[in-house]
Amino acid sequence: MATSHSHPSVDPCHRRSLSPIATPDRLLLGPGPSNADPTVLRALSRTPIGHLDPLYVELMAEVQELLRYAWQTDNRLTLPMSGTGSSAMEATLANTIEPGDRVLVAVKGYFGNRLVDMAGRYRADVRVVEKPWGEAFAFEDIEAALIEHKPAILAMVHAETSTGICQPMDGIGDLCRKHNCLLLLDTVTSLGGVPVFLDDWKVDLAYSCSQKGLSCPPGLGPFTMGPRAEEKLAARKDKVPNWYLDVSLLNQYWGSDRVYHHTAPVNMNFGMREALRLLAEEGLEQAWARHRTNAEALWAGLESQGLVMHAPEHLRLPTLTTVRIPEGVDGKAFTQHLLNEHGIEVGGGLGTLAGKIWRIGLMGYNSKPDNVNRLLNLFETELPRFRLGAVAAA
Amino acid sequence: MATSHSHPSVDPCHRRSLSPIATPDRLLLGPGPSNADPTVLRALSRTPIGHLDPLYVELMAEVQELLRYAWQTDNRLTLPMSGTGSSAMEATLANTIEPGDRVLVAVKGYFGNRLVDMAGRYRADVRVVEKPWGEAFAFEDIEAALIEHKPAILAMVHAETSTGICQPMDGIGDLCRKHNCLLLLDTVTSLGGVPVFLDDWKVDLAYSCSQKGLSCPPGLGPFTMGPRAEEKLAARKDKVPNWYLDVSLLNQYWGSDRVYHHTAPVNMNFGMREALRLLAEEGLEQAWARHRTNAEALWAGLESQGLVMHAPEHLRLPTLTTVRIPEGVDGKAFTQHLLNEHGIEVGGGLGTLAGKIWRIGLMGYNSKPDNVNRLLNLFETELPRFRLGAVAAA
Numbered sequence: 001m002a003t004s005h006s007h008p009s010v011d012p013c014h015r016r017s018l019s020p021i022a023t024p025d026r027l028l029l030g031p032g033p034s035n036a037d038p039t040v041l042r043a044l045s046r047t048p049i050g051h052l053d054p055l056y057v058e059l060m061a062e063v064q065e066l067l068r069y070a071w072q073t074d075n076r077l078t079l080p081m082s083g084t085g086s087s088a089m090e091a092t093l094a095n096t097i098e099p100g101d102r103v104l105v106a107v108k109g110y111f112g113n114r115l116v117d118m119a120g121r122y123r124a125d126v127r128v129v130e131k132p133w134g135e136a137f138a139f140e141d142i143e144a145a146l147i148e149h150k151p152a153i154l155a156m157v158h159a160e161t162s163t164g165i166c167q168p169m170d171g172i173g174d175l176c177r178k179h180n181c182l183l184l185l186d187t188v189t190s191l192g193g194v195p196v197f198l199d200d201w202k203v204d205l206a207y208s209c210s211q212k213g214l215s216c217p218p219g220l221g222p223f224t225m226g227p228r229a230e231e232k233l234a235a236r237k238d239k240v241p242n243w244y245l246d247v248s249l250l251n252q253y254w255g256s257d258r259v260y261h262h263t264a265p266v267n268m269n270f271g272m273r274e275a276l277r278l279l280a281e282e283g284l285e286q287a288w289a290r291h292r293t294n295a296e297a298l299w300a301g302l303e304s305q306g307l308v309m310h311a312p313e314h315l316r317l318p319t320l321t322t323v324r325i326p327e328g329v330d331g332k333a334f335t336q337h338l339l340n341e342h343g344i345e346v347g348g349g350l351g352t353l354a355g356k357i358w359r360i361g362l363m364g365y366n367s368k369p370d371n372v373n374r375l376l377n378l379f380e381t382e383l384p385r386f387r388l389g390a391v392a393a394a
Numbered sequence: 395m396a397t398s399h400s401h402p403s404v405d406p407c408h409r410r411s412l413s414p415i416a417t418p419d420r421l422l423l424g425p426g427p428s429n430a431d432p433t434v435l436r437a438l439s440r441t442p443i444g445h446l447d448p449l450y451v452e453l454m455a456e457v458q459e460l461l462r463y464a465w466q467t468d469n470r471l472t473l474p475m476s477g478t479g480s481s482a483m484e485a486t487l488a489n490t491i492e493p494g495d496r497v498l499v500a501v502k503g504y505f506g507n508r509l510v511d512m513a514g515r516y517r518a519d520v521r522v523v524e525k526p527w528g529e530a531f532a533f534e535d536i537e538a539a540l541i542e543h544k545p546a547i548l549a550m551v552h553a554e555t556s557t558g559i560c561q562p563m564d565g566i567g568d569l570c571r572k573h574n575c576l577l578l579l580d581t582v583t584s585l586g587g588v589p590v591f592l593d594d595w596k597v598d599l600a601y602s603c604s605q606k607g608l609s610c611p612p613g614l615g616p617f618t619m620g621p622r623a624e625e626k627l628a629a630r631k632d633k634v635p636n637w638y639l640d641v642s643l644l645n646q647y648w649g650s651d652r653v654y655h656h657t658a659p660v661n662m663n664f665g666m667r668e669a670l671r672l673l674a675e676e677g678l679e680q681a682w683a684r685h686r687t688n689a690e691a692l693w694a695g696l697e698s699q700g701l702v703m704h705a706p707e708h709l710r711l712p713t714l715t716t717v718r719i720p721e722g723v724d725g726k727a728f729t730q731h732l733l734n735e736h737g738i739e740v741g742g743g744l745g746t747l748a749g750k751i752w753r754i755g756l757m758g759y760n761s762k763p764d765n766v767n768r769l770l771n772l773f774e775t776e777l778p779r780f781r782l783g784a785v786a787a788a
Contacts, residue, residue: 021437021664026441033657074407074408086637086638121636197402217661218660239511239514243511244484263480263605277414284404
């Protein structure tokens with residue numbers, strides 16, 4: 001029973017000899033990831049420390065506290081999931097849905113549909129209320145749907161990354177309390193860039209990502225859960241059907257007990273701490289105002305070139321602008337040209353908007369006048385080459 | 395219905411003014427995370443690129459191919475999960491268990507118990523065969539358990555991080571084929587440091603982590619699935635009850651279609667690509683031999699100081715050494731002293747071994763003679779101060 005002194009010989013067929021990594025410095029003006037702040041990238045590359053090291057425990061508490069500031073919440077259970085924003089999205093559902101629970105999803109874009117898919121996997125009785133991709137729900141739409149479906153959870157997207165629409169939240173939290181349902185909110189494209197007041201809005205569950213308004217690379221998923229959602233979790237009959245995202249286990253690690261759950265992604269949390277520190281240093285009002293000012297300059301510039309915004313102005317997200325691809329323009333060829341010749345990433349449409357819009361992100365570190373001007377200049381000089389009948393682009 | 399021009403004022407109660415991050419350079423000789431190679435840390439701090447950028451698509455293919463080399467497998471579905479090793483662990487179960495499937499877990503330490511917990515959450519009919527924490531299973535133990543329980547999946551741990559035991563794999567894969575069950579193997583503490591031959595061993599499902607033998611920070615979970623496991627996935631009646639870890643969706647992204655699933659943690663994958671590149675450059679045999687040589691020097695040095703290894707030599711893991719805390723020694727005070735006064739992390743015991751052993755990792759970048767010598771010297775000079783009756787340590 002010798003373990004390892006005799007073994008087959010190593011097969012070299014998948015052994016590849018590669019050069020060290022040499023990725024270019026792109027300017028990421030798509031729907032995400034966005035560029036990270038250089039100081040965040042430096043934090044990311046520090047020597048790791050242990051995930052039970054007292055210094056790491058202290059760092060975790062700072063990350064939690066600064067997330068509360070960013071979200072404007074007092075929720076005790078506020079922490080970054082050790083996965084991307086999508087994992088935090090799933091965590092909100094996995095922890096609170098019990099089989100047969102009715103979950104109403106307000107769908108007005110791609111990410112609403114994803115909530116439907118995910119909730120079904122946790123055996124919810126999923127109901128849907130829909131709006132076209134490019135509109136928002138009115139208070140009355142939500143009220144009627146709550147009365148009709150009587151859900152245990154209403155899930156909706158604050159900032160729809162697929163459409164560029166910002167959902168007005170006035171009164172929705174009160175409606176949910178009145179109809180005895182939890183309010184679950186996607187703030188992936190709003191946190192850090194658009195006013196978010198979780199507690200004031202009476203939101204019970206929310207999630208976000210690291211790589212947009214927070215200016216950190218992708219890899220962590222901010223998650224928060226209020227007292228009403230905690231009660232639902234505590235009343236579960238069975239274990240959460242997802243070990244990795246089980247908040248009752250994570251709480252023992254992130255809480256005062258520090259019970260080992262999984263080995264935390266320490267370097268990503270170094271980056272997250274730095275990203276949140278910079279946001280707190282700037283201040284939320286200042287960050288929100290900066291996003292709005294730069295977005296308004298982008299909108300004005302694009303409109304002055306005859307382009308049409310997909311989202312009506314009063315619902316338009318400052319973090320993510322959706323622009324209609326004009327008739328006769330090869331939208332994909334244009335974005336490939338921007339990427340390959342100018343090192344700038346701009347996104348295309350998802351789902352029903354594929355081929356119909358571009359998506360331009362001005363998020364976190366990237367929301368600055370230089371980026372707006374650089375992109376507007378390229379639209380002015382390069383876009384005409386991609387119009388039908390134009391001489392083929394190089 | 396104005397979105398954001400009027401809103402409550404920002405509550406500054408969670409706004410904290412922090413200094414930039416200033417973590418110390420620790421030497422991490424515990425059970426993980428281990429120190430990352432400095433070139434991996436540099437790769438991690440590169441400017442992100444988009445997760446659908448052609449350059450990223452190329453990088454992903456390289457990561458997949460180099461993981462196949464490290465694991466010695468031809469499995470098509472070989473990829474890093476966008477979470478820590480624990481997420482990859484859960485992915486092996488989530489994708490293949492259907493409710494009521496019988497899963498036999500061979501438990502000989504903490505991580506075997508975690509497999510039991512996870513499998514239950516996917517509604518498996520979980521059976522357990524056990525060994526004391528510090529032993530391995532004999533071929534006959536496994537054969538008898540397969541005959542008794544007739545499982546659809548046998549799950550076991552190759553390298554038990556809680557005990558330092560390396561499970562001999564001879565003949566187990568053939569047994570599983572004979573008894574028509576899938577073989578699922580935890581290689582968290584073996585990949586890159588201990589001989590692993592997944593295809594030769596007829597392993598159908600395996601997972602690992604980034605922060606041990608691969609010398610990358612924690613945050614990614616290498617995952618692989620062979621053709622027999624793929625068949626079981628394809629034959630599922632329902633969707634995988636975990637959206638984030640659903641390999642049928644991930645395969646559309648990591649495969650040739652590149653369908654958007656989630657925003658990949660691009661910077662972590664920069665680091666992973668560099669870590670795997672360095673392993674391929676060194677060569678598996680060389681890396682394994684290095685781990686064995688350094689571990690043997692550690693064992694000899696500790697034994698010459700009168701310390702007793704917890705694992706019998708023929709089952710001992712070169713990557714993780716378990717040392718019995720001598721009678722009358724305050725084991726925790728000693729490791730706290732090493733951390734606080736010498737910047738070196740050594741781990742304690744988990745579960746039934748808590749307070750009874752230390753766990754010393756020599757993994758990946760950290761497996762080198764200098765680290766062995768530095769630690770042996772500290773055991774020699776500092777440990778006597780922590781023996782019962784010794785003058786209280788400073």
